[in-house]
Amino acid sequence: MDSHEVRRQWADRSGEYSPEYYAYYGPDETSETIRAIFEAHLDRDARVLELGCSSGRHLAHLYDHGFENLAGIEINAEAFETMDDAYPDLAAEGTFYCDAIEDVLTEFPDDRFDAIFSVETLQHIHPDADWVFAELARITSSLLVTVENEGDEGDDADVNYVHDDFPLYYRDWHRVFTELGFEQVDAQAGDRDTIRVFRAPDAPTGH
Template sequence: MDSTETRREWARRSGEYSPEYYAYYGPDETSETIRRILEQFVGRDASVLELGCSSGRHLSHLYDDGFDDLAGIEINDDAFDVMAEHYPDLASEGTFYADAIEDVLEEFDDGRFDAIYSVETLQHVHPDAEWVFAELSRVTDELLVTVENEGAETESTDGDVEYVDEDVPLYYRDWNRVFTDEGLDEVVVESSKRDTVRAFRS
């Protein structure tokens, strides 16, 4: 599966891991973790971008807590109809890009966003599109937060791949290495049962 096929799978995703699926479950502990880290390092006045925002459950949590300069990139067009239904204030006040991450990032100026975060999204970026990691470093002015599945802690899984529902690839990466190689400094690392949370200062 190449990068185009991977994007196509997410663009038409329905059922599990779809925009409706995430709206049903709403904000969760990860939403609160992101809010806490952003509040600590950049504050509520920060311009914030979520990569793969889906129907907006994490952004809605930020919005409800007083963050008001919010943006999101989402490849699945259905997400914005779901967002308008479940989080209408966010849908009307935020700025959203209905496209693939790879097709949006290059449009942004250097340091365009004070903070950028990703929740289980960068782990689906195909190796052909790894250049987006340098772009993320470029457009992040202060803080980049990754919440991604990095594989088993007991073995080296950097570069390994597994499949979600046998059709969507998940690429394990060492996100510390990826973004420190881009010149960012890691300031937070927290492990949970499913994901590792990392925050990097620009």
Template sequence: MNSTEVLEQWADRSGAYSPDYYAYYGPNETSELIRERLESALEPDASVLELGCSSGRHLAHLHDHGYENLAGIEINDEAFEVMEDAYPELAASGQFYCDAIENVVTEFETGAFDAVFSVETLQHIHADNEWVFEELARITGEFLVTVENEGGADDHDHDHGHDEDVDGAVNYVDGDFPLYYRNWSDVFTEYGFVEVGSRSLKRDTFRVFRQPS
């Protein structure tokens, strides 16, 4: 599957792991971890961007705790209809982009956001589009948070439902969507970030990076 096909399939995603699915379950432990980490270093008026925000459960949690300058990128247009129903205040106040991450990030100014975060999103960036990681480093003013599956013993318990065909650093969601195992510390320290925290979760690795002062 090439990069264009991957984007098209995520844009049309419905049913399990769709925007409706995530809105139904609402904010979770990951939402709490992201909020706690941001609160420890940033004021509520900080500008925050989520990559692959879906219907907005993590951003809604931030909004409920006083963050107002929120933005999100999501390729599935259904997500914004779900957001308007599930999180109407977030939908009304946030800035959202219905497009692929690859098509949006180049339009932002350097250091446009105080914090940028992703939850099980960057792991689906196709190998042909790895240039986007340098762009993410460019637009991040202070903190970058990644919550991604980096591979390991619990790979097949990942809640997107893997098959058993693992080929090196690539696995497949539902036997179709590629999931790339990457060490995000290696990726973003290459672009000048300092890793200031990490934590192993059930399926993912939670990492916090900071731009050097």
């Protein structure tokens, strides 16, 4: 499976793990954790981008708590129809890009966003598109948060096919982003995902 096929699968996704699926469950503990991280490091007018925002449940939680300069990238066009119904205020006020992450990031200028976050999205980037991570470093001026499945300790597999369907690529996100000059300032291991908080080079240490 190449990177084009991976993107096609997510663009056409319905049922389990689709935008409607996540909208049904709404904001969750991960949403609350991301909000707490941003409240500790950012002002409410920070420019925030979510990668793979789906129908917007995490962004909606941020919006409801005073973060209004919000943007998202999502490849599945149906996500935005679901967002209009589930989170109409976010849909009206946010800036959204219906496209593949790989096709959007190169269009942004350096330091375009104060903070970027990803919830179980970067783990689906095909190895052919590893260059995306340097682009994320380039456009992030302050904070980068990853909430990703990094595999079990000692797991030699680089990829796992979920339900024999779509691929999940395991990476050491600490290594990926510290090698790009970021400093890891926090890490929390959960049952499935690891939350990592990275500070960009020369970023302020408080707000």
